[in-house]
Amino acid sequence: MFARLSKLSKPARIALIVVVALIALVILAVIAFNIYIRTTYSSFYDQAREEFPIPETNSGFVEQDIDYLEQADAWLFSGYMNKQSTCPILRRDGDGRVAKVYVRMPDGELYGKYHGSGITSTSEYVFLTTDSGYVVLSAPDVANAKDGDTVQVLGQRELGFAPAFLSISNDILYTGEFYDGGAYDTPEEHHMDTPNGERNSAIMYAFVPDPTGFFGYSELPEFVYSIPDKVQGVCVTEEGSMVLSTSWGLSGSHLLVYSNQLGAQDDAFLVDGTEVPLRYLDSSSLIQDILAPPMTEGVTVVDGRVYVGFESASNKYVFGKLYPGGDMVYSLEVASPLGE
Numbered sequence: 537m538f539a540r541l542s543k544l545s546k547p548a549r550i551a552l553i554v555v556v557a558l559i560a561l562v563i564l565a566v567i568a569f570n571i572y573i574r575t576t577y578s579s580f581y582d583q584a585r586e587e588f589p590i591p592e593t594n595s596g597f598v599e600q601d602i603d604y605l606e607q608a609d610a611w612l613f614s615g616y617m618n619k620q621s622t623c624p625i626l627r628r629d630g631d632g633r634v635a636k637v638y639v640r641m642p643d644g645e646l647y648g649k650y651h652g653s654g655i656t657s658t659s660e661y662v663f664l665t666t667d668s669g670y671v672v673l674s675a676p677d678v679a680n681a682k683d684g685d686t687v688q689v690l691g692q693r694e695l696g697f698a699p700a701f702l703s704i705s706n707d708i709l710y711t712g713e714f715y716d717g718g719a720y721d722t723p724e725e726h727h728m729d730t731p732n733g734e735r736n737s738a739i740m741y742a743f744v745p746d747p748t749g750f751f752g753y754s755e756l757p758e759f760v761y762s763i764p765d766k767v768q769g770v771c772v773t774e775e776g777s778m779v780l781s782t783s784w785g786l787s788g789s790h791l792l793v794y795s796n797q798l799g800a801q802d803d804a805f806l807v808d809g810t811e812v813p814l815r816y817l818d819s820s821s822l823i824q825d826i827l828a829p830p831m832t833e834g835v836t837v838v839d840g841r842v843y844v845g846f847e848s849a850s851n852k853y854v855f856g857k858l859y860p861g862g863d864m865v866y867s868l869e870v871a872s873p874l875g876e
Contacts, residue, residue, distance in 0.1 A: 587843065604657075663709070670699060707745050708744055728816070762814060769836075795823055
């Protein structure tokens with residue numbers, strides 16, 4: 537090898553040395569970045585378990601939320617396709633195969649101009665966010681659709697705000713908004729000082745089951761929550777731990793775990809002219825704060841474990857591809873308000 541190198545001209549040898557040095561520098565940088573990620577977010581990795589890959593991360597899909605469709609033993613992913621006009625639901629079946637399921641809106645257009653920020657389901661229906669509420673699909677239609685099939689929206693609901701997440705836990709449907717103080721603002725009446733003296737700038741509705749309501753849920757929320765900034769997802773364990781996934785940009789994410797053991801009404805919030813009980817989520821009810829890698833998105837709870845995905849390994853953001861697990865769904869157990 538050295539004999540061959542000696543035959544190269546001096547400029548060629550210098551160029552080769554520079555290329556090799558740059559490659560070595562990139563390798564060292566990636567190794568250092570991996571060490572930084574694993575060290576900085578050790579509290580997450582020490583208790584989290586890799587489950588399965590987020591589908592289509594190398595094909596333009598930017599994951600926003602995850603849901604388990606129990607009757608089909610399948611995982612549903614909502615999000616958007618970077619630089620594409622349609623946003624299919626991705627269904628990951630039990631055997632690992634992935635199907636793209638397109639959604640036909642009431643106006644005949646394909647679901648595409650929305651962010652796909654939230655998806656959740658019951659045995660009968662799948663709920664998917666729009667920019668002002670959510671739409672409802674048949675769960676059997678979504679479960680049985682073949683790759684490339686289109687399912688028709690059954691109904692559409694307006695909420696009066698732009699939902700950033702959507703989740704059904706313990707039969708209650710939660711949906712709320714995202715605030716970051718810059719690109720994503722919220723109405724001034726949603727900005728509140730909590731009893732603990734902290735400032736929340738977003739709200740979340742909690743709808744309870746109602747057989748006479750909109751596809752099985754009450755017309756008005758049973759509760760309204762005042763929530764922290766930058767919430768990307770929510771779920772609630774059977775023990776009453778409410779988990780908020782909060783993230784924005786390259787900063788570390790936080791899985792905030794609150795006690796959802798509701799006591800007396802804290803306050804009231806006006807919804808369509810009706811006073812609804814208002815609860816505040818602040819440090820007084822916070823029982824755990826798990827620092828996680830950047831760009832956590834939606835969360836869901838299955839068999840007592842909280843599942844969470846990331847958008848960092850998508851082609852849009854890329855950097856999550858540089859460390860193992862950036863393109864994976866993880867699960868972990870969280871603290872219980874019962875102290876168990």
